[in-house]
Amino acid sequence: MNIHLTKFIPVHTDLLLPTLLAHEQLCRFFNASFVIERAENAEEIDGGAGCLRKVTTHRNSFIEEIIKADLTGIQYKIVGKGPLKNHQGDIFFNSTKEGTVIDYHIRGEVDGWLPTFLVKMVIKKDIAQALDKLAIHFHSVS
Incomplete structure (x- = not known):
C-alpha cells in the first residue's frame, strides 16, 4: 500500500521542522496522541x-521511531x-519563497x-486533515 x-x-x-518534532503537541494536527x-x-x-513515540489513534497504540x-x-x-507491517513514512520539505511544499509518503502492508x-482511506483522510490543520495553523500565525 x-x-x-x-x-x-x-x-x-x-x-x-520543530513544529512537527514537538511530538507531544502533534495532537493539534493529527487525530492521535x-x-x-x-x-x-x-x-x-x-x-x-x-x-521513539507512542502513538494512540482509533483505539490502537503503536511505537514510531524517527529515523x-x-x-x-x-x-x-x-x-x-x-496497523501496517513494514511501515515507513517519508515527509519531504520543498522550500519556496512563500513557504514549504510537503510531500508526505507512507508505505506499508x-x-x-x-x-x-x-x-488506506482512513490513513489518507487522517493525514490530509492533519496537513490542512497544519496549513491553517501557520496561516493564522503569519
Missing part, C-alpha cells in the same frame, strides 16, 4: 533521529506491531483482517 499527499504550508522549514518513550540520539535535534529529521524532511517507521482499501 502506498499513500502520497502534497500540501503547501505557508511557513519556511526552519519553523515547520503522541507520548515520547525515548528521547532523540545524542547530537540530534530535539525530537529527531532515535526518538531522520532535518530541514529536508522527516523519516519515521513503526517499530514492532502496528496492512497487518490484519481489514481490507487494504479501507485502511
